[in-house]
Amino acid sequence: MQEDTFILYGSEYSPFSVKVRSYLRYKGIPHVWRPRTRDNMAEFQAHAKLPLIPLLLRPDGTAMQDSTPMIEKLEAEFPSPSILPDEAVSVFMSALIEEYADEWGNKPMFHYRWWRDEDQIAISGALAAASNPSGSEAENKAFAQSLRERMVPRLSFVGSSEQNRETIEQSLEDLLGLLEVHLKGRPYLFGGRPALADFGLFGQLYGCTQQPTTIAILKDYPLVSAWIDRMVDPAAEGAFEPWADLAGTLVPLIRDQVGGLYMPWAVANSQALMQEAPTFTVSLRGCDFTQDTMKYTGRSFMALRKRYQDAGDNGLLEEALIKADCLKPLVSEYW
Ligand SMILES: N[C@@H](CCC(=O)N[C@@H](CS)C(=O)NCC(=O)O)C(=O)O
Structure with missing residues (x-):
């Protein structure tokens, strides 16, 4: 790894993580995307002040958390191409x-993920596989069930009821x-170019491409779907x-x-x-x-x-x- 490389700990299923990943890609900031898994949890925890992703590890070994101030700080250090419009x-x-x-925007994303049975089953399975890539099928089936049991009661945190x-x-x-x-x-x-708003909104709407109910909803919005695809690597x-x-x-x-x-x-x-x-x-x-x-x-x-x-x-x-x-x-x- 080069000396100027950042490491971004995140998850494909974390809207705030993919928001920062798209930002780093757009800015051309050298980085490695490191999905947080059971295998590297200790490494993540060694840097994390809060048990939250994204966590961005700078080349000097200091860590940043919280996507909005993270992007603001990086924007000052890497001004071009700017995500600030002219006016x-x-x-x-x-x-x-x-x-x-x-x-x-986090409310509908999280609500649709954990409200209906078919979405709970789909997303808990996907999350288990992503968080424990070395796990056996049986192990991850049990893991998915425990994630489902843990996440569904958290619906109330975002006001889903x-x-x-x-x-x-x-x-x-x-x-x-x-x-x-x-x-x-x-x-x-x-x-013609992405602004801060695109990154924030993209994170939440990308999360809507990951469970059956919102996948079906998005089918009626082709331009939004094309924009979500574009924002993965803008x-x-x-x-x-x-x-x-x-x-x-x-x-x-x-x-x-x-x-x-x-x-x-x-x-x-x-x-x-x-x-x-x-x-x-x-x-x-x-x-x-x-x-x-x-x-x-x-x-x-x-x-x-x-x-x-x-x-x-x-x-x-x-x-x-x-x-x-x-x-x-x-x-x-x-x-
Ligand atoms: N305000 C924070 C929110 C970060 C956040 O809520 N992260 C969620 C995932 S999107 C998280 O880490 N939840 C606990 C977990 O996944 O272990 C940010 O913008 O980075």
Whole structure:
């Protein structure tokens, strides 16, 4: 291995891992993809502060975890080709979509993985084989069963429940419909090359190509499916497009998914954190949505608000955020 090589510990089944893997590939950063398995678990644990993938080991032996700050840091060190569009309004919208993808887009991905029997069986089998490649068939059958028993109760962590099922499932259909329209005539969300938003959203939607129910859903969205394939190893095909050309189909997507779902949900989560409430309920699309309070989302939402403050006065951005029903949660005092 060359001296400048990074090692990325991840899994084909981890949306945040494939997000970073596609980023490293696009940037041409020398790296080795190391699926975390039972065999290399001790090696992974020696570097991990948190039991989470992705973990990126730098050539100097220091480790990084958490995909968003990881990409931000790498972007400063490896500026070209940039994943930041040319206009400030697009840079912020890209960060906004990435935050939505990580925190809301993860819900349908995880929900569909572990909600129905046929998906539970398919994904637990695939996960067992990937995590224990040297295991026998019988051993991995038992392993798959234990993974299934462990993961299904975790549905509640992302808010997946009978009460919230329709909101979560409809949100994926709505996202895919809006994305299909936006991707007509452009290879990436912001034009001819991938932006931060593409990497974040890709991770979650790639996860939707791995279990029968979402595989069937994706069949109705050929342009989205082609974009997912493209994002596995993305290449620049042209320049970023001007915001003025993107807005017509991107603002409706942001308004529906970020303004209509992520924002009210993230605000209610932050209010619950302030009140130290273990769960919260928020009305989304006219239905009550109840879930456990999430500390991580509380932090990432505050980081998004700070990012907006740091963006400074920008009339175009403000106008776009108003149109997307996103401005108020970014500037109001909720606590
Ligand atoms: N915010 C973190 C989330 C990482 C995360 O949730 N990773 C999941 C897999 S996608 C994980 O490692 N879960 C525990 C496990 O798989 O052992 C990031 O962006 O990297």
